[in-house]
Amino acid sequence: MTKESGRLRRWLASIQGKLIIASLLISLVPTSIAADLSVRLITHVVNNDVQSFLHETSALFLNSFKQSQSEAAGLARFLYEQKRGQPDPVVKADGAFLHLAQTLGYSVVVVSDRDHRILYSNYPIQHIEPLSPEVRNTLYALQLPDSNQIMTGGSFVYEAGGGSYEILVGTWLDENFIENLQLISTLDLRFYYRRPSGFQMIYSSRTDAASGTPLPAEVTSELEEGAESVYDPQAEDGGYRALYLPVRNGRGEMIGVMSAGLKSTELPSIWDLPINILITVFAAGLGLTAIAGLFVSRRLSRPLRALAAGVKSITAGDFDHRVDASGEDEVAELAQVFNHMAERLGYLQSLEVDLRRRDRLSALGKVAVGIAHEVRNPLGTIKTSAELVRKAGHLSASDTKLIGYVIEEVRRIDGLIEEFLSFARPREPLRHRMSCASVVERVATFCEPELSRHDIALGVVDESGDTMIDADENHLFQAFLNLVLNAIDAMDKGGRLTILLERRDDCLATSFTDTGPGIGKDIIDKIFDPFFTTKPRGSGLGLAKVFAVMESHGGRVECQSSPGAGATFTLILPISKPD
Incomplete structure (x- = not known):
């Protein structure tokens, strides 16, 4: 228990613990306000979502009407084109056409004259009447022996034998008309149509809705004044939330109204459980604040720990240590x-x-x-x-x-x-403008027999172009020769030596890379010291001479090596400046 309490005290004393606690304290008041605003916002969003859903549902229902009317008119014309030219002016549908129509969802075919007398029908229809005679391809009231039905469809008018005839193809306006919307049991779809006595309901997806129910007067008034839609959150004494969309003809006259409603009992008010919502939002706010505080504290403490580790490495002499410096903060x-x-x-x-x-x-x-x-x-x-x-x-x-x-x-x-x-008393270099590539070629030619004897392949890559330097050719030759001889000694079992010449800004770099055993980290800082050698009979002056030559020419020598991965010596000299 003492150990755990000690850890807790250390955590509270750390920057991370202080930041998290400060974040929680600061967020108490904003979280409370956010909880209250969340409740209000959720209520507003729910109302908007319900209204949007009802609008889209109504639009889908109307599109179903338009699509069925357009397709039905096309089928009626197709039937006429099939039977055109026959002696009987009255077109009759055969079994193949009826099968095609039923496959597309249309089950009624009626042929009538200009007085709406039925001359042919595949149902025992006694009377047919357009609900709005001035609108073609609309809704029809059909009188059957035992019932009256509403049908939506399209028609095609043709002339034959001195008379005018109309082919009507349609589908019953019943629960099967929009099967995809019937999956929502709480959805009430209604269609009101203009009749002499006003707008009356001719279709409802609810079985308990009475046919002929009038459209509410206030809804009729708003739609007649040009409103694009009317949303009533208290329809049928608060039992439904309904949205009404007008259906207009080509002259802009409203001939019908489509409505879609949802039961209010299926959408309980958010304010029914305000305490639970407040507690949930408040707890969620504190949790998110704690997570944010933890993230910020880690974001701050991690680089600080990295800096502390870097200081320790620098103190230990590791000056190559670097810390991550990504970001733009302090x-x-x-x-x-x-x-x-x-x-x-x-x-x-x-x-x-x-x-x-x-x-x-x-x-x-x-x-x-x-x-x-x-x-x-x-x-x-x-x-x-x-x-x-x-x-x-x-x-x-x-x-x-x-x-x-x-x-x-x-x-x-x-x-x-x-x-x-x-070495101790070298002569001053006799500099002249020259190409370093020529010295490399001279060294390669001179060492070719020794390289072949030790089975060492030599590759020279010149990427320096026409870069010139001011140097003593004999001094450079001696420095290059020492490096090549050292590489031969390092690769006693054969290997490859690569000499690369390349320009680096205002300098010319000549690199000698071998595939020998490499140089250990414990001696790499000593290899340029006089008399330091790892060879049994070496004098220890070869690399010291290379260092002295570079110093006398105002250049430098660098060595990069890893044990088992060979070594690379790079001689860097300033390029010759134009006179």
Whole structure:
């Protein structure tokens, strides 16, 4: 329990805990207001959604009328075209046409004269009357022996035998007319049609609705005045929410009204459960606030932890460490400053290493030059004396061999001293405008036998174009040669050496990449130091000479390597500026 309480105290004391608690406290009042506004907004949205749904439903119902009337008129014309030219002027539908019409959803075919006397019908229809005689392709009232039915359809009028006839194809206006809307049991679809006594209901999807029910007077008044629709949230004494759409003829006269309604009991008022809604919205608001606070706190604390880790890495000497600086806020700006600081520290460290190396080289050169002069004098005496002893001719074979060893070792030591003196006291470079590619070609030609003997493939890629530099060709040749020889020693079992020349802004970079074992991180900072070598008989001056040549030419040398992945030495020299 003590451990858990300690964790809680630490969390509360952290920036993350403080931000979350502050977010919750600040959000109490806004969340309460938001809960109240949410209730009002939900009520408004529900009313708008209901009104929109009823409007779309009514429009769908009217489109069903228009579509059925247009299709029915086309079928009537199709029937006339089939029977045209027969002796009987009265067109009659055969079984094939009736099957086609029923497949398309039309079951009634009636042929009448201009006085609406029925001359042919596939139903025992006794009388037919358009509900609005001035409108063609509309609704019809049909009198059957045992009932009266309303039919919607379309007609085609033709002339034959001196008389005028009308073919009427239609479908019953019943519950099957809009089957897709009948799936909603709480939906009440009604159609009111203008009759001499006013607008009366001729169709309803409810079985308990009385036919002939008049349209409410206030709805009729608003629609007659030009309203596009009327929404009544208290239709039928509050039992329904209904929307009314007018149906107008070609002259703009309203001949019918379509209505769609939903039971109010199926849409309970939001205010019936205000406490539950308030509590739900309030709790949801606090939860979202806590989540937002957690997100913000993590967004803030994570980069701060990364900065702390970066400071620890810099303190430990890892100046290559970088932190994520994405974003545009103050934390990202701080991260960018930190990365810039780390980069500058790394650069200063490299400068310090170079300065220390130069100091060591300078001090070593001064001491070594004096020692070399002192050593060369007795070496010359030893060599001369040994040669005189060997020429005396009275030595045995074994003694002559030993004297030969002495002379050979003296020559080797003299060669090392000469090499070191050339390193410690190099001559000034004799610069002239030249192409670095020519030096690379010279080195490649010179080393070709040695490369072939060690089974090493050499590839030269020149992307420098006509870039020129001011340099001493012999100095560069010696530096390039040292790098190639080091690569040959590194790839004792064969491999590939690639030399790449490319221009980088105002500099020319020449890279030597081998496929050898690479250089360990623990020694990569020491490879340019004099006398540092990993070879059994190496002098340790090869890379130190390369470094000195680059320094004397105002350039620099870089090394990139990973153990097992080879090494790349890059010599960077400033390009020659035009006179």
